[in-house]
Amino acid sequence: MLEIKNLHARIAEDGTEIIRGLNLTVKAGEVAAIMGPNGSGKSTLSYILSGREDYEVTEGDILYNGESILDLDPAERASKGIFLAFQYPVEIPGVATMQFLKVAMNEQRKARGEEELTTPDFIRRVKEAAAELKIDPAMLRRPLNVGFSGGEKKRAEILQMALLEPKLCILDETDSGLDIDALKIVADGVNALKSPDRAVIVITHYQRLLEYIVPDTVHVLYKGQVIRSGDKDLALELEANGYADIIGKAA
Amino acid sequence: MNIHTPIRLTPAETALVETYTAQVGDLPGDGAVTVTRDRLLNDIKTSGLPTRRVEAWHYTDLRTLLRNVPAPLAAAPSLATIAPLVEGAQVLPVLHGAVDAATSIDGVEVASFADSLVNGTAAAGLAALDKDDAIGKINGSLVRDGYSIAIPAGSTVEAPIELQALHGAGQVHTRFPVTFGAGSRATFIERHRSATGEAALVSSISDIMLEEGAEAVWIILQEQGAEDTHLGQVRVKFGTDSKLRLFVINAGGKLVRQELRIDVDGEGSELTLRGVNLLGGETHTDVTLVLGHNVPNTNSTEIFRNVVFDRARGVFQGMIRVAPDAQKTDAKMACNTLLLTDDGEFSVKPELEIFADDVICGHGATVSDIDNNHLYYLQSRGIPENKARAMLVNAFVAEVVEELEDEKLVEALEGVISAWLEKHA
Numbered sequence: 206m207l208e209i210k211n212l213h214a215r216i217a218e219d220g221t222e223i224i225r226g227l228n229l230t231v232k233a234g235e236v237a238a239i240m241g242p243n244g245s246g247k248s249t250l251s252y253i254l255s256g257r258e259d260y261e262v263t264e265g266d267i268l269y270n271g272e273s274i275l276d277l278d279p280a281e282r283a284s285k286g287i288f289l290a291f292q293y294p295v296e297i298p299g300v301a302t303m304q305f306l307k308v309a310m311n312e313q314r315k316a317r318g319e320e321e322l323t324t325p326d327f328i329r330r331v332k333e334a335a336a337e338l339k340i341d342p343a344m345l346r347r348p349l350n351v352g353f354s355g356g357e358k359k360r361a362e363i364l365q366m367a368l369l370e371p372k373l374c375i376l377d378e379t380d381s382g383l384d385i386d387a388l389k390i391v392a393d394g395v396n397a398l399k400s401p402d403r404a405v406i407v408i409t410h411y412q413r414l415l416e417y418i419v420p421d422t423v424h425v426l427y428k429g430q431v432i433r434s435g436d437k438d439l440a441l442e443l444e445a446n447g448y449a450d451i452i453g454k455a456a
Numbered sequence: 457m458n459i460h461t462p463i464r465l466t467p468a469e470t471a472l473v474e475t476y477t478a479q480v481g482d483l484p485g486d487g488a489v490t491v492t493r494d495r496l497l498n499d500i501k502t503s504g505l506p507t508r509r510v511e512a513w514h515y516t517d518l519r520t521l522l523r524n525v526p527a528p529l530a531a532a533p534s535l536a537t538i539a540p541l542v543e544g545a546q547v548l549p550v551l552h553g554a555v556d557a558a559t560s561i562d563g564v565e566v567a568s569f570a571d572s573l574v575n576g577t578a579a580a581g582l583a584a585l586d587k588d589d590a591i592g593k594i595n596g597s598l599v600r601d602g603y604s605i606a607i608p609a610g611s612t613v614e615a616p617i618e619l620q621a622l623h624g625a626g627q628v629h630t631r632f633p634v635t636f637g638a639g640s641r642a643t644f645i646e647r648h649r650s651a652t653g654e655a656a657l658v659s660s661i662s663d664i665m666l667e668e669g670a671e672a673v674w675i676i677l678q679e680q681g682a683e684d685t686h687l688g689q690v691r692v693k694f695g696t697d698s699k700l701r702l703f704v705i706n707a708g709g710k711l712v713r714q715e716l717r718i719d720v721d722g723e724g725s726e727l728t729l730r731g732v733n734l735l736g737g738e739t740h741t742d743v744t745l746v747l748g749h750n751v752p753n754t755n756s757t758e759i760f761r762n763v764v765f766d767r768a769r770g771v772f773q774g775m776i777r778v779a780p781d782a783q784k785t786d787a788k789m790a791c792n793t794l795l796l797t798d799d800g801e802f803s804v805k806p807e808l809e810i811f812a813d814d815v816i817c818g819h820g821a822t823v824s825d826i827d828n829n830h831l832y833y834l835q836s837r838g839i840p841e842n843k844a845r846a847m848l849v850n851a852f853v854a855e856v857v858e859e860l861e862d863e864k865l866v867e868a869l870e871g872v873i874s875a876w877l878e879k880h881a
Contacts, residue, residue: 255836256835256836257832257836258828258832278835278841279832279835279836280835280836280837280838280839280840280841280844282836283835283836283837283838284838288836289836291833294833295827295829295830295833297830297833297834297848297851298851298855299848299850299851299852299853299854299855300834300847300848300851305834305837305847308839308843308847309834309837309838309839312838312839312840312843313837313838316838316840348851365837369837369838
């Protein structure tokens, strides 16, 4: 589903290289965890996958279902099924949450040549998904993410993911700032989306989230490269020994 | 300026003088009114229109910007009313300045303003507010008609009243004295719109009097044509414990000055002023507020949101004066601008003159572009860039519209805003 080949990327504004020859393959149905110390390029990778303009790809390619997505803007990538759940979702005053959800769902449907949702159908879908994630309906009446707690923002991201039904879900540090109950709710939400035609990339610092969202593969990112890949036991090894060992061996 | 050396009149000033000379014979009014008209016109003739050297007109040099004034039409164009902004509103038509005095609204006293010119009761109110009151002078010398309206004490008018001012080419000068009787409640929509798109000079003054405990909502929706000059003025006097929500939307016009001259003279009274300026094309739009908190224990908040496209220029001047004995005044003013092009311009001049010592007064102004993080977030959910931009611009102004509470009104104004943005963004 996703193939990243020798990817090099830098911050557009100052030219700082962050991703330095990264290779990664994620298959449909797979849950891949990306771990790594601070500053290894984890969040940058998620932004580049989603098409954020602040980064420039200088070499290599990203293939999604066999096609390069480098020339697509974030909206086009989203319509093709790529979804990034942000570590820090932004607050947008004046944009009503429900209106935002409706526009996003319908714009994606339009881009794919599908019928737009009717209002009753839309409301039913939102209600059901919100109930699953134990989201207070009052939250949905507020402007987008405005005044939401950290945990509410993360849940709102998963709600969007559930409604938009993406094929490639990227979760950037979705566990940060969540207490254990919220973590379980979010993990259940992600697990409910698992399917043979959908891949999930979980970016995290800690093993904790991976107890609830069990990965098929684990990849260690360091200085913009994948320096080691393995199965879920690799995450346990990292938890026990830290990154120093692996970094030492790779160097 | 020395009175022995008359200035050389600009083409626009000449046209105003000629308009007056040609019309003076049939402008309505008794002797007192005619004397006032003569004096006002003579002021324009001897000192000219204000220039940037006049502080109140520093950012809108009327003498330079008003290049020409179209001659009045020999016969008024035939215009028809349009659907009201809000369904169920009661429309008082003002078609190219002509009112329909036969229009009646249940429980509201409506008369032609021309009547009070003819019988002379309008003479005192016709004077300019001060020596720099160019709008008062132009309107006072040339005004023909309008509506005099009174909401009887204690009554509540449920449906909004729409003053529907439509015009064709030429000139229109109207005035609307409206008294809200003690304890009365009503909503007015003052709507200005070009019916034909041909150039016109429009001056319009609304004279609002709030008696004790009255609660009023007054909305000005200005959607003049791209060739129009619109000179608007609202004068407000507050009685004890009265409340006014004043909402101004500018979404048209070539040269626009909307003045808000407000005196808070009643203790316990409250002003909520909100405004949206949607500026595109080559417009020059100026909103000037002069707000006097003249007695103790009064509140006001003023929030303006401006959106600037193309080569548009905008001005907001906000003067708040707190009189020496107006203790416990609470006044807050904010002016936020979204500047979306390099060629656009917005000038903000907040001024606080505070002579009392126990008050809360503040003002703030911001100028920004669309936040790229917001744009990226919306795009990352599949919303195309142009649509995402429109949503963010809409959000920026929608925040103040939503404060209006009346759902039908909010929906109607949001409709006006989205339609404007679709055309200009």
